[in-house]
Amino acid sequence: MRIVVLAGGIGGARFLRGLKVAAPDAEITVIGNTGDDITLFGLRVCPDLDTVMYTLGGGINEEQGWGRADETFSVRAELVGYSVGPSWFTLGDRDFATHIVRTQMLDAGYPLSAVTAALCERWRPGVRLIPMSDDRVETHVVIAGDDVAGDVSGVSGVSEKAAGSGGQAGPAGGRSAPASRRAIHFQEWWVRLHASVPAESITAVGAEDAKPAPGVLEAIESADFVLLPPSNPVVSVGTILAVPGIRAAVEAKKVIGISPIIGGAPVRGMADACLSAIGVETSARAVAAHYGPRLLDGWLVDTADADAAGPDVDGIAVRARPLLMTDVTAAADIAAAALELAHEPT
Amino acid sequence: MRIVVLAGGIGGARFLRGLKVAAPDAEITVIGNTGDDITLFGLRVCPDLDTVMYTLGGGINEEQGWGRADETFSVRAELVGYSVGPSWFTLGDRDFATHIVRTQMLDAGYPLSAVTAALCERWRPGVRLIPMSDDRVETHVVIAGDDVAGDVSGVSGVSEKAAGSGGQAGPAGGRSAPASRRAIHFQEWWVRLHASVPAESITAVGAEDAKPAPGVLEAIESADFVLLPPSNPVVSVGTILAVPGIRAAVEAKKVIGISPIIGGAPVRGMADACLSAIGVETSARAVAAHYGPRLLDGWLVDTADADAAGPDVDGIAVRARPLLMTDVTAAADIAAAALELAHEPT
Numbered sequence: 001m002r003i004v005v006l007a008g009g010i011g012g013a014r015f016l017r018g019l020k021v022a023a024p025d026a027e028i029t030v031i032g033n034t035g036d037d038i039t040l041f042g043l044r045v046c047p048d049l050d051t052v053m054y055t056l057g058g059g060i061n062e063e064q065g066w067g068r069a070d071e072t073f074s075v076r077a078e079l080v081g082y083s084v085g086p087s088w089f090t091l092g093d094r095d096f097a098t099h100i101v102r103t104q105m106l107d108a109g110y111p112l113s114a115v116t117a118a119l120c121e122r123w124r125p126g127v128r129l130i131p132m133s134d135d136r137v138e139t140h141v142v143i144a145g146d147d148v149a150g151d152v153s154g155v156s157g158v159s160e161k162a163a164g165s166g167g168q169a170g171p172a173g174g175r176s177a178p179a180s181r182r183a184i185h186f187q188e189w190w191v192r193l194h195a196s197v198p199a200e201s202i203t204a205v206g207a208e209d210a211k212p213a214p215g216v217l218e219a220i221e222s223a224d225f226v227l228l229p230p231s232n233p234v235v236s237v238g239t240i241l242a243v244p245g246i247r248a249a250v251e252a253k254k255v256i257g258i259s260p261i262i263g264g265a266p267v268r269g270m271a272d273a274c275l276s277a278i279g280v281e282t283s284a285r286a287v288a289a290h291y292g293p294r295l296l297d298g299w300l301v302d303t304a305d306a307d308a309a310g311p312d313v314d315g316i317a318v319r320a321r322p323l324l325m326t327d328v329t330a331a332a333d334i335a336a337a338a339l340e341l342a343h344e345p346t
Numbered sequence: 347m348r349i350v351v352l353a354g355g356i357g358g359a360r361f362l363r364g365l366k367v368a369a370p371d372a373e374i375t376v377i378g379n380t381g382d383d384i385t386l387f388g389l390r391v392c393p394d395l396d397t398v399m400y401t402l403g404g405g406i407n408e409e410q411g412w413g414r415a416d417e418t419f420s421v422r423a424e425l426v427g428y429s430v431g432p433s434w435f436t437l438g439d440r441d442f443a444t445h446i447v448r449t450q451m452l453d454a455g456y457p458l459s460a461v462t463a464a465l466c467e468r469w470r471p472g473v474r475l476i477p478m479s480d481d482r483v484e485t486h487v488v489i490a491g492d493d494v495a496g497d498v499s500g501v502s503g504v505s506e507k508a509a510g511s512g513g514q515a516g517p518a519g520g521r522s523a524p525a526s527r528r529a530i531h532f533q534e535w536w537v538r539l540h541a542s543v544p545a546e547s548i549t550a551v552g553a554e555d556a557k558p559a560p561g562v563l564e565a566i567e568s569a570d571f572v573l574l575p576p577s578n579p580v581v582s583v584g585t586i587l588a589v590p591g592i593r594a595a596v597e598a599k600k601v602i603g604i605s606p607i608i609g610g611a612p613v614r615g616m617a618d619a620c621l622s623a624i625g626v627e628t629s630a631r632a633v634a635a636h637y638g639p640r641l642l643d644g645w646l647v648d649t650a651d652a653d654a655a656g657p658d659v660d661g662i663a664v665r666a667r668p669l670l671m672t673d674v675t676a677a678a679d680i681a682a683a684a685l686e687l688a689h690e691p692t
Contacts, residue, residue: 042450074418078443082468084450093439097424100442104388104430122428 001026004223005127006250008033008236009048010065010268011260011325013055015229018331020056020126022339028127029219031246033231034112035139035204035239038187040089041079043099044106047187048236049116049131050098057123059094065268068094088192113213130219132240135210139235141189141277142200145180186235195270199277202234207242220249225342227335228257228296230267230323233287234274247295256298256342257291258334259284262323263304288313298341300334317341347372350569351473352596354379354582355394356411356614357606357671359401361575364677366402366472368685374473375565377592379577380458381485381550381585384533386435387425389445390452393533394582395462395477396444403469405440411614414440434538459559476565478586481556485581487535487623488546491526532581541616545623548580553588566595571688573681574603574642576613576669579633580620593641602644602688603637604680605630608669609650634659644687646680663687 003026005016016030033048047066054060054068061067071092080087091099098119105115111134120129181200189195220226231237241247261284266272272282280290284305288296298317306320319341325331349372351362362376379394393412400406400414407413417438426433437445444465451461457480466475527546535541566572577583587593607630612618618628626636630651634642644663652666665687671677 041446042453043446072418072420072439074439075421075443075446078440079447082443082447082465084447093418093420093442094424096439096442096446097421097428100387100389100421101425101428101430107388119428 002223004029004220004226006031006237006240007052007229008231009051011230013052014325014331017328019335021332022335030127030129031216031240032131033236033239034131035137036186043103045099052129053123053125056125067092130215131213133210133243134213137204137206137210139186140183140205141186141202142181142183143197145182195273202277204239204242210243212243212245217245217249225254226250227338230258230260232271234278251294254297255295256338257296259301261287262302285313288316300338348569350375350566350572352377352574352583352586353398354577355397357576359398360671360677363674365681367678368681376473376475377562378477379582379585380477381483382532389449391445399469399471402471414438476561477559479556479589480559483550483552483556485532486529486551487532487548488527488529489543491528541619548623550585550588556589558589558591563595571600572596573684576604576606578617580624597640600643601641602684603642604646607633608648631659634662646684
């Protein structure tokens with residue numbers, strides 16, 4: 001059995017851990033979102049790829065769901081000592097090592113897909129993890145210009161100089177005229193502002209010119225079916241689907257999605273803020289309708305949303321069951337239900 | 347009083363700490379050796395500049411004389427986990443932060459002198475610290491080709507790929523034909539091989555095309571005198587003097603040197619291996635003769651070397667006194683003796 005999963009970070013990683021239990025013999029290819037990637041301190045950080053890699057490789061901080069277990073924070077303390085920002089994005093020492101290795105390989109000319117494969121030689125996640133694209137795609141969020149006084153890069157001269165290296169999140173320090181708009185990196189909106197400032201729009205910058213990474217389309221084409229884990233439908237799954245060629249390849253397959261919305265709210269994260277930016281209601285039914293019947297064949301919703309979802313959505317087969325991934329067993333049960341739905345005759 | 351000091355690492359830094367006590371009102375400019383600099387894990391490491399900065403700024407690991415106090419080693423453990431080498435060069439987490447900030451600024455286009463000034467804004471070393479040059483100069487050591495099986499970059503595929511980023515120490519993995527020669531980065535010879543393989547020659551690669559960093563020549567020209575601390579005469583002071591223009595500027599000044607050789611042996615490090623590579627005997631007198639009377643006006647030797655040194659060397663005024671820098675007070679006493687010699691009428 002060949003399965004392709006389009007994954008964001010925590011939700012995708014935890015679902016995948018369950019899927020490996022539910023389908024131990026399956027050949028699983030994970031196409032990872034890279035729209036959240038960001039260059040910090042001159043180092044390339046790929047939060048979603050790393051969350052999948054660490055979670056499946058046994059290195060994740062279980063409690064927070066991202067970052068490394070047994071982490072230390074000496075580098076961060078020193079960067080604060082140098083007044084080098086941004087200070088709102090926390091990287092631990094162990095995590096820094098991953099970004100150092102990745103950046104060194106990228107600088108040496110290796111594409112992100114090759115770098116990811118090399119990093120996975122250590123972590124042995126038990127899946128094939130491919131970034132959606134080797135090209136740079138960065139999700140930006142347009143907000144009202146005077147909602148945020150710029151503080152992207154810290155406070156001191158060192159920081160301002162360092163920030164010149166490019167890749168920093170958004171224009172630093174610039175207070176725009178009132179009522180103007182500015183685009184900030186997704187991470188600045190998500191991590192620094194906790195998505196508390198309304199997003200006028202969300203764009204995957206560079207997506208239209210990006211090519212799927214080597215192996216992505218081939219994996220989808222040869223898959224028995226594609227799963228959409230309970231990842232953010234806008235900035236995780238949506239961004240992967242925005243890379244030209246991927247949506248069409250996925251649409252040609254049987255696709256089963258797992259709702260990231262339980263009881264009318266995101267399980268974690270602030271997917272509601274992303275959904276409202278694209279005019280989609282925060283409900284399991286609305287997300288299914290957003291994906292649409294061209295893409296989606298089956299849709300798992302939580303029992304709490306069974307009524308709201310109705311028996312079917314626009315020809316998408318809807319099944320209800322508990323969807324809280326409280327532990328690996330619960331995630332495995334959910335994955336098994338998704339596999340079952342995938343095997344139902346259409 | 348304006349003093350210029352040409353400094354290497356530990357010996358230079360400890361002498362400078364004494365000099366600040368002995369001459370609290372002096373305007374001290376330190377011209378730092380950058381020939382030992384190396385790119386490791388894609389990050390630019392400047393061991394001598396950092397040792398001066400950390401020592402004078404209160405961040406040094408007192409016991410070992412280099413690296414940071416209260417250091418942790420999480421990043422290093424992870425790099426080992428990724429099989430990314432070299433493993434013979436130990437960098438702590440706090441130290442890594444310095445190299446991350448430096449590399450980010452260098453990548454942003456700032457010259458090393460500006461980066462060093464920015465880093466010193468935090469450390470406030472109480473001296474003006476300028477790298478000898480903003481141009482890349484790297485000390486390489488020529489050894490017999492089959493003395494060393496290459497193991498510069500570690501063992502795994504990740505490492506080999508990462509090493510492609512350039513700036514690594516020497517050609518990795520290549521076992522040359524017997525009796526051939528190979529040039530390796532100074533750090534590989536010094537740190538990995540502990541200078542145990544005889545150096546056939548030592549070259550400051552790039553020195554002939556390097557320009558003194560902004561402010562270097564001006565500082566020397568406006569100095570009342572120049573001090574050569576007990577740094578390595580070959581790979582520290584010698585490399586600084588190899589940058590075109592610096593030697594001539596220094597020769598035009600009154601110059602007092604402090605012997606790094608005590609009792610016919612280097613106090614620390616393996617200066618003897620460097621001296622023998624250039625055909626100079628490991629003695630206080632021979633080092634003075636190597637610097638020569640065009641450069642050197644006065645020479646402080648240890649009492650243990652007073653007899654061997656004789657009253658004067660080729661017209662260089664020699665004074666003997668204890669030279670072991672056992673603590674800051676001892677270093678201050680030595681610095682005071684150097685100042686006294688500098689103020690003797692020629």
